[in-house]
Amino acid sequence: MRKRSIIQMVLVGALAGAAVAVVAYFIPWLPDAASEEATSIDRLYWFVTIVCIAIFSLVAAVTIYSVWKFRAPPDDNEDGSPIHGHTGLEIVWTAVPAALVTAISIVSAIVLIGVEDAPAGSRKVDVSAQQFAWSFSYPGTNVTSGQLVLEVDKAVQLTLTSKDVIHSFWVPEFRMKQDAVPGTATHVVITPTKVGTYEVICTELCGLGHSVMRSQAVVLGPADYEKWLSKQKSGGAAAGGGGSDGKGKDAAFVRTSIVDPDAELAPGFQPGIMPKTFGDQLSDEQLDALVKYLLDSTKGG
Numbered sequence: 001m002r003k004r005s006i007i008q009m010v011l012v013g014a015l016a017g018a019a020v021a022v023v024a025y026f027i028p029w030l031p032d033a034a035s036e037e038a039t040s041i042d043r044l045y046w047f048v049t050i051v052c053i054a055i056f057s058l059v060a061a062v063t064i065y066s067v068w069k070f071r072a073p074p075d076d077n078e079d080g081s082p083i084h085g086h087t088g089l090e091i092v093w094t095a096v097p098a099a100l101v102t103a104i105s106i107v108s109a110i111v112l113i114g115v116e117d118a119p120a121g122s123r124k125v126d127v128s129a130q131q132f133a134w135s136f137s138y139p140g141t142n143v144t145s146g147q148l149v150l151e152v153d154k155a156v157q158l159t160l161t162s163k164d165v166i167h168s169f170w171v172p173e174f175r176m177k178q179d180a181v182p183g184t185a186t187h188v189v190i191t192p193t194k195v196g197t198y199e200v201i202c203t204e205l206c207g208l209g210h211s212v213m214r215s216q217a218v219v220l221g222p223a224d225y226e227k228w229l230s231k232q233k234s235g236g237a238a239a240g241g242g243g244s245d246g247k248g249k250d251a252a253f254v255r256t257s258i259v260d261p262d263a264e265l266a267p268g269f270q271p272g273i274m275p276k277t278f279g280d281q282l283s284d285e286q287l288d289a290l291v292k293y294l295l296d297s298t299k300g301g
């Protein structure tokens with residue numbers, strides 16, 4: 001009888017574990033990794049997930065088995081028999097979770113030290129956050145961009161600051177996440193491993209425009225990266241710009257961007273997203289006022 005109960009409980013646990021394992025494995029919870037740091041973070045994620053699945057299976061097995069096996073018949077209104085503690089069981093259910101949590105802490109600390117360490121010769125980029133935009137500048141050059149442009153397989157250390165409230169920098173494919181805090185500098189190291197364009201997301205509720213506080217991280221091959229950098233240094237066009245690099249500051253550009261938003265697109269942006277009806281909806285005076293407001297309010301930034 002006892003043996004049969006154990007087999008039934010193991011079966012229930014195996015079914016519950018298999019069900020959550022399917023949910024964990026087959027649903028793409030995170031996009032494909034695109035940085036070196038992401039590899040060790042994903043390994044840690046799976047370690048924690050497997051521990052959780054094991055604990056869940058155990059708890060589900062005992063709970064479901066007990067509810068099913070010891071349920072009261074419909075006409076039974078008596079109290080259950082009193083149960084006293086079980087010292088051995090209590091020691092086990094305290095010691096095992098304590099050991100697991102300690103193991104998770106140790107493995108997490110090892111991964112954290114590894115991903116926070118900037119390798120010698122890392123590139124540097126200063127990241128400035130403000131409601132509701134990101135700006136990336138490249139120390140030692142005059143280059144400031146609205147997009148984070150990186151070279152593939154080269155480690156870069158980002159130094160983050162904020163001009164107003166707390167923001168948080170996150171590129172899901174890189175996995176690394178770091179707060180940008182006013183009055184202090186924080187750091188994060190990223191070694192992109194795949195050429196492509198990824199979304200930079202603010203993950204700290206920072207005000208009304210928080211959900212639109214997005215930019216792109218563009219990872220280029222070595223030749224393309226050098227080409228981009230030298231083009232930026234020579235003050236060339238808004239490639240990768242979309243921000244404060246010279247061109248975006250004159251009134252004619254701002255006016256064109258409002259009435260004909262697809263006229264000039266920064267790389268990574270799709271045409272046809274912004275409405276093209278403002279030219280018809282607004283009078284010339286209203287457009288002038290809007291352009292003046294936008295120029296005045298972005299002065300110095």
Ligand SMILES: [Cu+2]
Nearest residue numbers: 202204206210
């Ligand atoms: Cu935000």
